[in-house]
Structure formats: structure tokens, C-alpha cells
Amino acid sequence: MYYYIVNPAAGGGRINKIQERLKTLLKQKGIDGEFVKSTGRGEASKIAKVAVRQGATTIVAVGGDSTVSEVINGVVGTNKVVLGMLPIGVTNILARALGIADWTQGVNVLAQRRVKIIDLGKINDIFFATSLDIGFETEVLKDRQSSSLWKPVVFKKKVLDKILSYKPFSATIKFDSKFSIETNIFNLSVFNTRLSKGEGDFKNDGKLTAVLVSSQSKFSLLKNFSKIATANYEEIPFVSKFRAKKIFVEGGKVARDVFADAGYVGITPIEVSVSSKKLKVIVSKDRKFD
């Protein structure tokens, strides 16, 4: 049976507008099921755990990245459960990474039911499926999540202001205890996917990809504005890239916020690694997997 965990606050309450149409479509496709609404932060994870105990085998996160992240952390370690998603949030990074652009496509993807197993990253006891961010991107994500009604032009203006005002910080990053780097971080993203977020095909090789943008002149950063605004850091000419199973980040004297799957998960110093636990997900047939 399909078990739908809905975040009613996602995308500025978008579920209220689409609920009837969504249920009709699911019924037409023969994949309707139980709908449960979360009532606050962390609730989706608890609901998912209860659903697993009750024997649910397909759990679908209906919401944005935070909803998906919570459901992942609720079902991780249970081999029988398959995770699906219907993206209705502001940022839908994992859904896009799995080839699901919007909720209507998500319904078709659910109905086709192409199941893949993906690696998960781990920070302390929190699991993530796409990326972890420290630095500039966390500031952008904070603003994005505090205002779901941003228009693109307003968003770009905000990013521009942030580039001009953001202060990079010195950090030491260790990779698999084999080598370390010292640099001033503008942004560090650690991907569970092979390439940048949203575009990356999943590479299940047990390694993470760290994409680091070190401190540069404001001029250099502004020259790469469009890449920064779209979080396409890997395309920036002065980027660094490393692959490792375990990455330790020490962010100097001041603790820095750490986001994973676009949600806050803690502060530096942190250790991120590839978990031995995997996740079964329903993905678009267009998405490549290794």
C-alpha cells in the first residue's frame, strides 16, 4: 500500500490547491493510499517510522527537501521500504536529482515504479541523499526557506547582495585521513551525487565528492554570478574537487552552520561519511545510475 506523508506548509501551503487533483490522479493510476499530514518540524520522520512499523512498503514524501529529508531519516535501515516523492516545496533538490521536476511528473514516476538503490551520506546520526553545504550556500538556503514567495529577480538581487557582503572563513579539511587542505572557504558542498546538485547522476561508488570554492576577489565571484546563483559551483574555474569516503571539516574559531539536503543539521566541526545503509527510491526512467 502507498503511504503519503504530506507537509501542509511546503511551498507556501501548495497542497491545499492541488490536493483534490492529486488524489484523483493517484486513483486513476491505481496508486492511491493513505494520506497523513505532518504538523511540524521532525514530525514527518516520526510518521514514517510509525508507517514502517505498520508494514508500509511504499512511503511517499509530499513536500520539499526538508520533508523528503525527514522521511529518509525515518525509513533508513529498513530494507523493505521504497521511498517515493512528490515535490511541492520551494527547493526540490533530491526530487530533481532523481529526475522528478514537479508533482505531476512525480505521479507518473510513482506509477512507473522504477526502483533504484542509492548511497546515503551521514553526519553524526543524520542521513542525507544529495548534498551537504557549508558556507555561502547555507546563507542562500536560509533566505530561500524564510521566503517561499521569492520571484527570480528578487532572488538574484539577494544573492548578489550576499556575494558582496559574505566573509569567507579559514578551514582545514581532511580527506580519508590521508591528506588535508587549508584554505579560506567561500563555499563547500559535499555531494552524494557524482556531479552538481540537480543535474548529477547518482554514482554509487561509496565515495563523496567535495566541491570547494575558496575565497576569491569580489570581482572573480561576480564574474561567476550565474553559476553561484544556480549553485553550479563545479563549473567555476577556481574550484577544487576531491573524492573521499570520509571528510572532516574544521571551520576555524567560529562554528559554521551545516546544511544537508537543504536543511539545517548542525555546526562545524563535522565529519561526513558514506553510510553503509542504502536507500531504495523510485526514480524517473530518464535518470542514469551506476
Add this chain to the structure above:
Amino acid sequence: MFRKKFGSGDEIETIVGPSVSLKGNLRSDGNVRLKGKVSGDVKTKGDVYVDEGAEVKASVTAQNLKVAGTVTGDINALGEVQILETGRVSGNVNSQALIVNLGALFNGKSTMEEHENLLKEKEEKAIEPEPEVEA
């Protein structure tokens, strides 16, 4: 050999950016591009490109190597080593081929016999019969 130009389609697995200092043993399965400071030891199954401005104080083992920056340390390449006009290499080079461009600096010894032995070993391994596996 460098079949394609670096950064023009070949996937680069590891990049040490221009504002980064790396210490330790860098290991990679793919192509590596060094633009910053590196000290220790670099080993990869792919190619290595040392950019102009990069300072590498490390021994480097790779398939092929191109040097436009500075390398202080021994180089072992299964294929070709090319020191470009801005390149500076202080160390011994062990490779199948060595190209030193006009204007480049190379202070060290170049040897090639090791790789003949490596190739022989490879050929011998290639004709070894597969071990039988019990069902």
C-alpha cells in the same frame, strides 16, 4: 597519452584549486589537475596536469603528466611526461617518453628502461591462464 585536452571533456576527478594548500598523500583513480600548492605524494591511475602557478613538492605517479607549473620531486609515468614552456621540474623522471618544450627547465635524470620492464610484466600477466574456479 593525452588523448583529449584537459578540461575539454575529460572528466577530472580531483582538482586542487589555486588558493588551496594540500599536504599528505593524494590518491585518485582518475585525472588530477593541480593549480595550488601540494606537498607529499600524488598517485593516480589517470593523468596529471600541473597548471602554471602551481607549486608541487611531491613525488608524482600517473599515467601521463603535463607540467606548466613547478614540480620538485620524482616523476613516474607509465606514458608521457611533457614539460611545457613555463614548466619547472627538479627531480628524476621515469617515463615512456619525455618532451621538454623550449623555455622549460628540467633538472634531473630521465630513465625509460623501467617501463619496458613494466610492459613486459603486463604482457606476461595478460597471457597467464585464468585460474580454474570450482562450481
